[in-house]
Amino acid sequence: xxxxxxxxxxxxxxxxxxxxxxxxxxxxxxxxxxxxxxxxxxxxxxxxxxxxxxxxxxxxxxxxxxxxxxxxxxxxxxxxxxxxxxxxxxxxxxxxxxxxxxxxxxxxxxxxxxxxxxxxxxxxxxxxxxxxxxxxxxxxxxxxxxxxxxxxxxxxxxxxxxxxxxxxxxxxxxxxxxxxxxxxxxxxxxxxxxxxxxxxxxxxxxxxxxxxxxxxxxxxxxxxxxxxxxxxxxxxxxxxxxxxxxxxxxxx
Numbered sequence: 575x576x577x578x579x580x581x582x583x584x585x586x587x588x589x590x591x592x593x594x595x596x597x598x599x600x601x602x603x604x605x606x607x608x609x610x611x612x613x614x615x616x617x618x619x620x621x622x623x624x625x626x627x628x629x630x631x632x633x634x635x636x637x638x639x640x641x642x643x644x645x646x647x648x649x650x651x652x653x654x655x656x657x658x659x660x661x662x663x664x665x666x667x668x669x670x671x672x673x674x675x676x677x678x679x680x681x682x683x684x685x686x687x688x689x690x691x692x693x694x695x696x697x698x699x700x701x702x703x704x705x706x707x708x709x710x711x712x713x714x715x716x717x718x719x720x721x722x723x724x725x726x727x728x729x730x731x732x733x734x735x736x737x738x739x740x741x742x743x744x745x746x747x748x749x750x751x752x753x754x755x756x757x758x759x760x761x762x763x764x765x766x767x768x769x770x771x772x773x774x775x776x777x778x779x780x781x782x783x784x785x786x787x788x789x790x791x792x793x794x795x796x797x798x799x800x801x802x803x804x805x806x807x808x809x810x811x812x813x814x815x816x817x818x819x820x821x822x823x824x825x826x
Contacts, residue, residue: 626652630687630731632724633697634658634680637736639670641696646675654678655686659697659720684720690728695720695735695747713737714746721750736761763789 629651631641642656654677656670670680679686687693697720699712717737725733733751735744735758744760751758766789774787
C-alpha cells in the first residue's frame with residue numbers, strides 16, 4: 575500500500591468538480607517531466623498561498639480536546655478538524671459540541687482531514703493495566719491503517735506526533751507515511767522543557783532566564799537537562815538547587 579501511495583499523482587487533492595484544475599495540473603507535471611524549465615509557476619504558487627489554513631487533530635481524548643481548544647483560542651487555523659476515532663461520546667467531546675466553536679468540525683471520517691496543512695496525532699491506546707510493549711504494539715497496529723489514509727488526503731501536510739511512546743510512534747509515522755523526515759515531527763520533551771522553563775522563571779524567580787533550558791532524551795525516566803546549559807546555571811543558587819534535585823532523583 576505504501577508503494578502504491580508513493581507512485582500516485584496528487585490528483586486526489588482536487589474534487590471531481592475541479593476537472594479543469596486536474597487537467598491543468600497534469601499539463602503542468604508533463605512540462606516538468608519533459609524538462610521545460612521556463613514555465614510560469616507563479617499561478618500555482620499563488621494558488622498554494624491562497625489555500626485555507628487547515629489543521630486536523632487526530633484523537634478525541636483529553637490531549638486531543640485540549641489541543642483543539644488551544645488552536646481555536648489562538649486562531650491558528652481557518653478550519654480545524656477534530657478526528658474522533660473512539661466509540662461513543664466522551665465528556666470533552668460533548669463539551670466541544672455544546673460550545674459549537676466556530677470553524678471547528680468534529681468527524682469520524684478520515685476524509686474530513688483532506689487538504690490539511692498540519693495533522694496532529696494525539697490518539698493513544700494507553701491503559702493502566704497495559705505494559706510498555708502492549709501499548710507500542712496496539713498503537714502501531716492502529717497507525718498502520720490511520721497514517722497512510724491521512725497522508726493520502728493531505729499529501730503536503732506536516733505530521734506532528736504526540737502519541738506515546740512519542741519517539742517510537744514518530745518513527746512509525748515517518749515510515750508508514752513515506753513523507754520526508756523534515757515533515758514528520760515528534761513532540762519529544764518539549765512539554766517537559768516548557769514546564770521546567772516555567773518553574774525556573776516563575777516559581778523559583780531565578781535571575782537566570784529559564785528560556786535557555788531544555789530537557790532532552792527519550793520521553794521517560796532517562797530524560798535529562800542539556801549539559802551545556804548546566805554550566806550557566808551554577809551562577810544562581812536556586813537553579814543550582816534545582817539542578818541538584820534533578821540529578822539526585824534521576825535513576826542511575
